[in-house]
Amino acid sequence: MLRASATRFTACTIRPFSPLLCRRSFSLFTFFRIASAHALRVATPTSRTNALFARYLTSNSAISDPSRPDLFYHPVSLPMIGSVYAVSFLNQPPPIPDSCSVLGWLPAETAGEADTEAGLNDFVENPKFRTIMHEAIQNGLREEVDDIWINGALQLQQGWMHIHDSRNLPALGRIGDPDDIIASVLVRDSKILPDTYQPMPSYRLCTSDGPTLLTDGLAAKLMLVLEGTVAREAAQ
Structure with missing residues (x-):
C-alpha cells in the first residue's frame, strides 16, 4: 500500500539549491x-x-x-x-x-x-558515509524500491522533487529545512529521472531531530549497500 500520507512533497520551479551552500559539519x-x-x-x-x-x-x-x-x-x-x-x-x-x-x-x-x-x-x-548514502539513494530511486517516492512523483507530475529526511518532514506545501533535504531529483511525466539526482550540500547527517532517517524502501537499499561495502572492507 502506498503511504503517501507519511511523506509530504514540494514542487519546485527552480533548480535545487546552489552547491555554494556550505555543509555545516566538522571535518x-x-x-x-x-x-x-x-x-x-x-x-x-x-x-x-x-x-x-x-x-x-x-x-x-x-x-x-x-x-x-x-x-x-x-x-x-x-x-x-x-x-x-x-x-x-x-x-x-x-x-x-x-x-x-x-x-x-x-x-x-x-x-x-x-x-x-x-x-x-x-x-x-x-x-x-555521505558519499555511499547518496549512491544508494540514487540507485534506489532508479530501481524504484520505495513506493513513497514513486507516489510522490505521481502527485507532482512535473518539476523538482526534494528527497526529505523523515526525521523532520516539512508542512504540506512547504520547502523543508536545508539541513533535512537530502537531495533533489527531476520529475517528468510523473516519472523520476534518477540521472538528475543532485545532493543537497547543506544536508546534515545529524541534527537536533536525530541522525539520518530514510523512508523504508531507501533505508533497505542503503542497508544492502552498506553490508556489501563492509564485506569488501573486511576482505582487504
Missing part, C-alpha cells in the same frame, strides 16, 4: 584538533539527539537505542584520539574505524570533563 581534522586541545565543553543535553547519544556512551560494547533500533554505537579507536563511538546502521562492528558504514563518531569521553556527557555538538560526520 575529522577539526575533531582531532578539538579533542587534543581539550577545548570543547558540552552543556547538559536537552535535545532528543543529545539524550539519545548520552545514554549509551558509557558502554564497552555495541548498543542500539530503543527509540531508534536501527542505530548502533560501536566502540572503536582512532589514531591520535583513542576511544570513540562509531555510529552505524549495522549491528556488526565496522572492520575499520573510518568504515563507509559509519555515519560519524562521538568521543567516548568529553574532552577535559570526565563527567560531562557527549552530545550533538561532539558528533563528527564521516564523509565516506
Whole structure:
C-alpha cells in the first residue's frame, strides 16, 4: 500500500539549491584538533539527539537505542584520539574505524570533563558515509524500491522533487529545512529521472531531530549497500 500520507512533497520551479551552500559539519581534522586541545565543553543535553547519544556512551560494547533500533554505537579507536563511538546502521562492528558504514563518531569521553556527557555538538560526520548514502539513494530511486517516492512523483507530475529526511518532514506545501533535504531529483511525466539526482550540500547527517532517517524502501537499499561495502572492507 502506498503511504503517501507519511511523506509530504514540494514542487519546485527552480533548480535545487546552489552547491555554494556550505555543509555545516566538522571535518575529522577539526575533531582531532578539538579533542587534543581539550577545548570543547558540552552543556547538559536537552535535545532528543543529545539524550539519545548520552545514554549509551558509557558502554564497552555495541548498543542500539530503543527509540531508534536501527542505530548502533560501536566502540572503536582512532589514531591520535583513542576511544570513540562509531555510529552505524549495522549491528556488526565496522572492520575499520573510518568504515563507509559509519555515519560519524562521538568521543567516548568529553574532552577535559570526565563527567560531562557527549552530545550533538561532539558528533563528527564521516564523509565516506555521505558519499555511499547518496549512491544508494540514487540507485534506489532508479530501481524504484520505495513506493513513497514513486507516489510522490505521481502527485507532482512535473518539476523538482526534494528527497526529505523523515526525521523532520516539512508542512504540506512547504520547502523543508536545508539541513533535512537530502537531495533533489527531476520529475517528468510523473516519472523520476534518477540521472538528475543532485545532493543537497547543506544536508546534515545529524541534527537536533536525530541522525539520518530514510523512508523504508531507501533505508533497505542503503542497508544492502552498506553490508556489501563492509564485506569488501573486511576482505582487504
